[in-house]
Amino acid sequence: MSKERPETRAAQLLDEYIDSRLSGRMAPKPDEFAARCPQTEREGLMEAIYGVENVVAYHCDDHISDKLLDDTLAKISQVLVRRRLVLRINELISTEWATMSSDFVHGAEKIIATLGPASWAPSKPFLGSAVMNRGSGLTVTSKALLYTNEANLKLLESTLEKKIGETIALMDDLSAPVDLSVLAQRLCLIVQNVPLDPLDGCLITNGEAGIILLNSSVLDERRRRFTFGHEIGHAVLHSGQALYKDSSSQLDDFDAGAEMQANVFSSLLLMPSALLPSNFGATLPSLAAADELCEEYEVSLLASLRRLVRASNWGCALVVSKLGAIQWTVRSPFFQAFIPKQLHPDSLASQLFANEEWPCQSKAEWPAEMWCEGIDDESTIVEESRRVSNEYVYTLLLLVWKD
Numbered sequence: 001m002s003k004e005r006p007e008t009r010a011a012q013l014l015d016e017y018i019d020s021r022l023s024g025r026m027a028p029k030p031d032e033f034a035a036r037c038p039q040t041e042r043e044g045l046m047e048a049i050y051g052v053e054n055v056v057a058y059h060c061d062d063h064i065s066d067k068l069l070d071d072t073l074a075k076i077s078q079v080l081v082r083r084r085l086v087l088r089i090n091e092l093i094s095t096e097w098a099t100m101s102s103d104f105v106h107g108a109e110k111i112i113a114t115l116g117p118a119s120w121a122p123s124k125p126f127l128g129s130a131v132m133n134r135g136s137g138l139t140v141t142s143k144a145l146l147y148t149n150e151a152n153l154k155l156l157e158s159t160l161e162k163k164i165g166e167t168i169a170l171m172d173d174l175s176a177p178v179d180l181s182v183l184a185q186r187l188c189l190i191v192q193n194v195p196l197d198p199l200d201g202c203l204i205t206n207g208e209a210g211i212i213l214l215n216s217s218v219l220d221e222r223r224r225r226f227t228f229g230h231e232i233g234h235a236v237l238h239s240g241q242a243l244y245k246d247s248s249s250q251l252d253d254f255d256a257g258a259e260m261q262a263n264v265f266s267s268l269l270l271m272p273s274a275l276l277p278s279n280f281g282a283t284l285p286s287l288a289a290a291d292e293l294c295e296e297y298e299v300s301l302l303a304s305l306r307r308l309v310r311a312s313n314w315g316c317a318l319v320v321s322k323l324g325a326i327q328w329t330v331r332s333p334f335f336q337a338f339i340p341k342q343l344h345p346d347s348l349a350s351q352l353f354a355n356e357e358w359p360c361q362s363k364a365e366w367p368a369e370m371w372c373e374g375i376d377d378e379s380t381i382v383e384e385s386r387r388v389s390n391e392y393v394y395t396l397l398l399l400v401w402k403d
């Protein structure tokens, strides 16, 4: 019986992983990937994948200036001789990495150093490394997951931003609040306000033209605008399907799939990068800042909070909870920690659910571990929570690193 050399299998898989990353497609799940490898080589492969993600993250620091991920990936493939990267990482797995400590960030920096001078010399500090060092309480699998999740989200957003760029180019005049009726006209979409309960909105299309129905009994104008943007999103992104019926379960879904895509599209369309100030990501995220965004762009609080968090250069996150349980979360690229699935009983969010006589909004600073997994230092977290209805509490988290 021939025995496969374990490092050969790990090397093949790493090759495949890097191929897939360079193709600009969604990043594969690292743990599933490693499961295809002999047990003895899994940890080494995970380290290498983590190293690759570090390399990608390093290039993605450019996102501060709205550099798109696929440009970044293209840059990597130009700048690097791909094969050399693979060989070098393999070499590190089999030799040097084995003797190194479990400080994987150090390992990733070592890869970058090894890959050599000219094209790799960073023109600015390795911000990614500074941020990544923070998550030292996480396992390597968790770190790799964190990075692939972030990379996939960034890829989706950059794809949508491109689509939105093409879409708003159809308008003669772009100003806040974005006039969706003009846009719909340009896209050959007829819009009708009709009683539509229990739906909020609906799109019927054959790909060339379509009809958007908006529920006239929804009185919240900002909610209607969000739904409008969502249906335009389906028309632009998913024209293959002829009918979309959307109620609140679709319109509140920022988690995964076509509905999430249409929601992110709507949020980006209503607050397009072209209209945001150049220092948008640098301003301190807060519920008050989100309220201002709601005013200026006539958008819902959920859409503005999501936009604020994803564009932020701060380590911040949005947590949406329903009836005492976390529904979904979205992190800024700099929030390098996991948020557990359950609310801490002492958190303001929990207390807002428990005490209806409380004011609807509250703010406090806690040890970071109350809200985060993977932070093992003295860092704190600022929690700002608002009860927006009997069912929902929105929470904005801001990590404050202690140096």
Ligand SMILES: [Zn+2]
Pocket: 230, 234, 244, 245, 246, 250, 258, 259, 262
């Ligand atoms: Zn939908």
